[in-house]
Amino acid sequence: MLLKVASTISREMQLDKLLRVIMDEVKNVLQCDRCTVFVLDRERNEIWSKVAHGEKEIRFPAHLGIAGHVVTTGRVINIPDAYADDRFNPNIDKQTGYHTQTILAAPMRNKLGEIIGVFQTLNKFEGHFTTEDEETLDAISALSATQIENAQLYENQKKTFDSFIETLASTIDARDPLTAGHSQRIMLYAAELARVLHLSEKEMEVLRISALLHDYGKIAVRESILTKEDRLTETEYKHIRNHAAYTKSILENINFSGALRQVPLIASSHHERIDGTGYPAGLVDEQIPKLSKILAVVDVFDALTSKRHYRTRMPFHEVMQTLSAGIGTQFDPLYVNAFRQIKLNRLLTILEQEHLALLRKSDLTLLEEYDSIDYIAAFQAPYPLEQEKRLILTFQTYYMQQYLQPGT
Amino acid sequence: MLLKVASTISREMQLDKLLRVIMDEVKNVLQCDRCTVFVLDRERNEIWSKVAHGEKEIRFPAHLGIAGHVVTTGRVINIPDAYADDRFNPNIDKQTGYHTQTILAAPMRNKLGEIIGVFQTLNKFEGHFTTEDEETLDAISALSATQIENAQLYENQKKTFDSFIETLASTIDARDPLTAGHSQRIMLYAAELARVLHLSEKEMEVLRISALLHDYGKIAVRESILTKEDRLTETEYKHIRNHAAYTKSILENINFSGALRQVPLIASSHHERIDGTGYPAGLVDEQIPKLSKILAVVDVFDALTSKRHYRTRMPFHEVMQTLSAGIGTQFDPLYVNAFRQIKLNRLLTILEQEHLALLRKSDLTLLEEYDSIDYIAAFQAPYPLEQEKRLILTFQTYYMQQYLQPGT
Numbered sequence: 173m174l175l176k177v178a179s180t181i182s183r184e185m186q187l188d189k190l191l192r193v194i195m196d197e198v199k200n201v202l203q204c205d206r207c208t209v210f211v212l213d214r215e216r217n218e219i220w221s222k223v224a225h226g227e228k229e230i231r232f233p234a235h236l237g238i239a240g241h242v243v244t245t246g247r248v249i250n251i252p253d254a255y256a257d258d259r260f261n262p263n264i265d266k267q268t269g270y271h272t273q274t275i276l277a278a279p280m281r282n283k284l285g286e287i288i289g290v291f292q293t294l295n296k297f298e299g300h301f302t303t304e305d306e307e308t309l310d311a312i313s314a315l316s317a318t319q320i321e322n323a324q325l326y327e328n329q330k331k332t333f334d335s336f337i338e339t340l341a342s343t344i345d346a347r348d349p350l351t352a353g354h355s356q357r358i359m360l361y362a363a364e365l366a367r368v369l370h371l372s373e374k375e376m377e378v379l380r381i382s383a384l385l386h387d388y389g390k391i392a393v394r395e396s397i398l399t400k401e402d403r404l405t406e407t408e409y410k411h412i413r414n415h416a417a418y419t420k421s422i423l424e425n426i427n428f429s430g431a432l433r434q435v436p437l438i439a440s441s442h443h444e445r446i447d448g449t450g451y452p453a454g455l456v457d458e459q460i461p462k463l464s465k466i467l468a469v470v471d472v473f474d475a476l477t478s479k480r481h482y483r484t485r486m487p488f489h490e491v492m493q494t495l496s497a498g499i500g501t502q503f504d505p506l507y508v509n510a511f512r513q514i515k516l517n518r519l520l521t522i523l524e525q526e527h528l529a530l531l532r533k534s535d536l537t538l539l540e541e542y543d544s545i546d547y548i549a550a551f552q553a554p555y556p557l558e559q560e561k562r563l564i565l566t567f568q569t570y571y572m573q574q575y576l577q578p579g580t
Numbered sequence: 581m582l583l584k585v586a587s588t589i590s591r592e593m594q595l596d597k598l599l600r601v602i603m604d605e606v607k608n609v610l611q612c613d614r615c616t617v618f619v620l621d622r623e624r625n626e627i628w629s630k631v632a633h634g635e636k637e638i639r640f641p642a643h644l645g646i647a648g649h650v651v652t653t654g655r656v657i658n659i660p661d662a663y664a665d666d667r668f669n670p671n672i673d674k675q676t677g678y679h680t681q682t683i684l685a686a687p688m689r690n691k692l693g694e695i696i697g698v699f700q701t702l703n704k705f706e707g708h709f710t711t712e713d714e715e716t717l718d719a720i721s722a723l724s725a726t727q728i729e730n731a732q733l734y735e736n737q738k739k740t741f742d743s744f745i746e747t748l749a750s751t752i753d754a755r756d757p758l759t760a761g762h763s764q765r766i767m768l769y770a771a772e773l774a775r776v777l778h779l780s781e782k783e784m785e786v787l788r789i790s791a792l793l794h795d796y797g798k799i800a801v802r803e804s805i806l807t808k809e810d811r812l813t814e815t816e817y818k819h820i821r822n823h824a825a826y827t828k829s830i831l832e833n834i835n836f837s838g839a840l841r842q843v844p845l846i847a848s849s850h851h852e853r854i855d856g857t858g859y860p861a862g863l864v865d866e867q868i869p870k871l872s873k874i875l876a877v878v879d880v881f882d883a884l885t886s887k888r889h890y891r892t893r894m895p896f897h898e899v900m901q902t903l904s905a906g907i908g909t910q911f912d913p914l915y916v917n918a919f920r921q922i923k924l925n926r927l928l929t930i931l932e933q934e935h936l937a938l939l940r941k942s943d944l945t946l947l948e949e950y951d952s953i954d955y956i957a958a959f960q961a962p963y964p965l966e967q968e969k970r971l972i973l974t975f976q977t978y979y980m981q982q983y984l985q986p987g988t
Contacts, residue, residue: 178586182726185733318590322730325593328837329737335835336744342833343751346800392754395803425750427743429736 177201178315187323191222194316198293201312202276202305205295209280210239211320212289219243219290237261239290242277246287248310251275252300270294276301280313282321289320341384344391348399353526354474359383360522361470364514365507369466374431379463381432382439386467389418389440416440417452434461442467447501457504465504469495469511472502477523477571488571489551512547515540516567524570535566585609586723595731599630602724606701609720610684610713613703617688618647619728620697627651627698645669647698650685654695656718659683660708678702684709688721690729697728749792752799756807761934762882767791768930769878772922773915777874782839787871789840790847794875797826797848824848825860842869850875855909865912873912877903877919880910885931896979897959904956920955923948924975932978943974 177197184190191209198207210219212234219239220231234243241259242249254260254272265272274296280289291313293301341359345352362383366376390398393415397408404412420440428435441464444450446457450468476486476494486494492512499505517539524531542563550560551568585605592598599617606615618627620642627647628639642651649667650657662668662680673680682704688697699721701709749767753760770791774784798806801823805816812820828848836843849872852858854865884894884902894902900920907913925947932939950971958968959976 178590179722179726182586182590182723182730185730314587315590318587322590322593322734325734326730326737328835329734329741332741332835332837333737333744335833336741336748339830339834340744340747340751342830343748343799346830391751422747422750422754425743426747427736427740429740 177312181316181319184319185323185326187320187327188222190319190323194312194320198291198309198312201308202293202301203297204274204276204293204301205297207291207293209316209320210290210292212243212287237264238275238277239292242279242290242292243287246279248279248306249275249277250301250306274300276305276309278306278309278313280317280320282317288317291316337381337384340388344387347390347395350399350479354478355384355387357474357522357525358386358467358470360525361473361511361514362466364518364522365466365470365510368510368513369507375463378431378434378438379466382435382463383467383470385423385435386419386439386442386471387415388422389415389420391422392418413443413451416443420452434463437461438463438467442471444468445502446504450502460504465507469503469507472498473511485571488568489547492547492551516542516563520567520570531570535570538566539563585720589724589727592727593731593734595728595735596630598727598731602720602728606699606717606720609716610701610709611705612682612684612701612709613705614678615699615701617724617728618698618700620651620695645672646683646685647700650687650698650700651695654687656687656714657683657685658709658714682708684713684717686714686717686721688725688728690725696725699724745789745792748796752795755798755803758807758887762886763792763795765882765930765933766794766875766878768933769881769919769922770874772926772930773874773878773918776918776921777915783871786839786842786846787874790843790871791875791878793831793843794827794847794850794879795823796830797823797828799830800826821851821859824851828860842871845869846871846875850879852876853910854912858910868912874915877911877915880906881919893979896976897956900955900959924950924953924971928975928978939978943978946974947971 180197181190181194184193191211194209195207199205208221210221212219213231217234218231219234219236220229222229232240234240238249238251238259238261249259251257251260252274254275255262257275260272260275262272264270272294275292275294276296277290277292279287280291282288291309293305293309296305341355344355359380362379363376366379371379393412397404397411400408417440420436423436423439426436438461440452441455441460444453444455444460444464445468446460446465448454448456473491473495476491477488479485495503495508495511499508517536520531520536520539521528542559550564588605589598589602592601599619602617603615607613616629618629620627621639625642626639627642627644628637630637640648642648646657646659646667646669657667659665659668660682662683663670665683668680668683670680672678680702683700683702684704685698685700687695688699690696699717701713701717704713749763752763767788770787771784774787779787801820805812805819808816825848828844831844831847834844846869848860849863849868852861852863852868852872853876854868854873856862856864881899881903884899885896887893903911903916903919907916925944928939928947929936929944950967953968953971958972
């Protein structure tokens with residue numbers, strides 16, 4: 173039985189799920205009504221847990237309650253009658269409406285013997301908790317400790333991974349204040365398209381990271397060219413085009429695993445065109461990865477709707493016309509059409525990412541109400557329908573403000 | 581007993597050690613002479629293992645031998661007399677001098693039921709392997725599978741972490757070809773100092789990563805200033821000095837854990853001076869972290885021994901004089917003195933990192949023979965001792981070549 177528990181819990185590396193699995197196993201094995209695993213947070217000197225069958229996290233100082241008592245003394249507590257015991261705090265029952273009768277609580281120690289948490293079980297179905305229960309809980313506790321530490325390690329490494337990706341993305345932005353936020357916005361537009369297209373979780377993750385890193389190769393492009401106010405010469409333009417190939421070779425040095433191994437290729441192919449005249453590889457339609465085709469659309473959209481060194485934000489209907497004009501040569505029609513299905517409130521939120529506080533909630537609600545509209549037709553007065561007119565004027569009020577005040 | 585095995589193996593996250601622990605546990609539990617855990621490498625369709633009691637890895641195609649048989653069929657193989665069984669290959673015994681008698685081999689499956697390796701045990705001490713042994717091996721195999729996968733995951737994440745650090749370090753280098761390799765060399769010099777000073781493994785790791793990332797803040801310094809050939813103006817110099825503070829704020833966004841949490845502070849304090857006139861914080865002697873004091877010394881050493889936009893490599897004795905002159909104001913004497921204890925062959929190998937093929941092995945051996953010499957006195961003719969003269973002329977031949985041919 174313990175072996176089954178060991179085997180079950182060793183399979184779960186996600187901390188939340190792991191804790192739930194452990195609690196369920198313990199309730200089952202000890203034949204009791206509740207089990208809570210409290211985890212000790214040494215940095216904040218607090219104990220925390222997800223409340224059983226709820227998603228809410230509870231936190232309290234590490235010396236409080238039965239769990240705090242176990243942390244402090246390091247001893248097992250077996251209480252046959254909660255209300256007759258001084259250490260029990262009846263206030264929690266009062267708040268939750270639960271009636272605690274019997275309690276068994278045991279420390280959870282890691283391989284170094286340090287206490288990393290507490291197991292607390294409530295209300296044995298028949299009678300009270302026995303010495304055998306204490307031993308069983310102790311054994312499960314030992315098995316769980318390592319796995320919980322492993323899961324914490326794993327979650328922490330996931331966070332570290334994400335923080336590296338963010339650092340790389342903001343590194344590009346740091347070189348040119350005017351394109352700051354570009355990688356972030358590309359990622360957000362791509363996520364909207366992914367939602368419209370019902371991409372899988374895995375594809376979304378590959379797309380997200382590829383979007384954040386698509387311009388990384390610009391690190392090897394000379395800054396004087398990157399931030400040049402005048403028109404670029406042919407040589408300079410060639411130099412800038414190299415950034416796609418650089419993106420590939422730099423990202424290939426990162427030890428991506430699983431589906432993320434595609435990131436260097438996807439990220440570096442955002443300037444490929446379906447007619448084969450793009451770069452760096454000059455791939456044609458079916459050779460271009462789907463996710464790169466998505467990046468191609470959102471990259472152009474963000475470029476045109478942003479102020480650049482040499483021009484202001486382009487009027488919205490011209491942006492949409494430019495995307496449409498690229499269908500069949502630059503873009504795959506599928507993704508331009510999917511882009512048109514992104515709702516205006518979503519689009520506006522990303523466009524004005526750095527001025528979110530200026531967006532009125534009522535305006536966003538208005539923009540959300542309407543299903544997809546024909547951007548191109550609709551954005552050229554005379555407005556086809558009265559209701560669309562209101563919608564578009566609201567959107568334009570924000571968009572044009574940016575347009576009229578370049579550099580804000 | 582199985583619970584003890586479960587508990588023991590769940591504690592080991594390092595793959596090599598884990599495999600060794602598992603093999604030892606199995607030998608113990610099954611009372612046999614040898615146990616080998618073979619791991620299946622699906623990408624290369626090979627099986628590999630560390631040979632028992634050796635560090636050598638063996639690898640072979642996934643369909644060969646008893647292990648290959650188990651991978652192919654997914655079945656347990658229990659052979660009471662190896663030499664009477666067709667599946668057994670006696671050539672291995674011939675090579676190793678071992679005499680195989682009984683064999684028990686079982687597949688190792690992960691939670692999805694996929695075979696991820698094979699357990700093979702040899703020569704039961706008494707009689708042959710029983711049906712109970714088969715069941716026991718099967719149970720241990722199930723417990724081990726998850727932990728082996730976890731350990732592989734963990735190792736892979738460690739690799740990913742290192743690849744990110746390398747990518748960040750080479751990002752800085754990509755901006756200015758002339759300082760390319762600076763972060764790498766700083767890291768190598770710091771490692772030499774760490775060895776002289778007998779730093780702990782943990783300190784060495786913090787130092788290694790801090791060295792690689794110490795200049796990361798330069799990403800936010802304008803390139804025109806970074807690569808300026810002329811003398812810098814006061815404003816430009818101020819702008820460059822900001823890189824230390826940028827290093828701190830950028831690295832603080834990375835989710836470092838454990839001892840590595842010190843990296844942002846250590847890395848960004850490499851321009852602090854013990855007299856308190858350094859930057860970014862103007863810390864004085866005892867406020868400056870030890871590892872930052874090490875970086876301060878090696879950073880200056882690398883700067884002076886490298887070609888820069890505005891000058892060539894400085895003569896070696898002048899470099900060492902400059903370090904000495906900084907004692908008590910810029911540098912902590914402890915680390916300048918420790919630097920003088922690095923052997924000349926080590927120093928030369930890092931100095932000429934990009935021309936390693938040019939270093940003659942006999943010269944390096946010569947340089948290694950001598951214990952620490954007084955760099956400053958020795959490098960100024962007339963040479964004090966005949967044997968030092970030979971040593972120094974050898975070193976200078978390489979060093980001056982670089983000096984006389986700036987830009988190579």
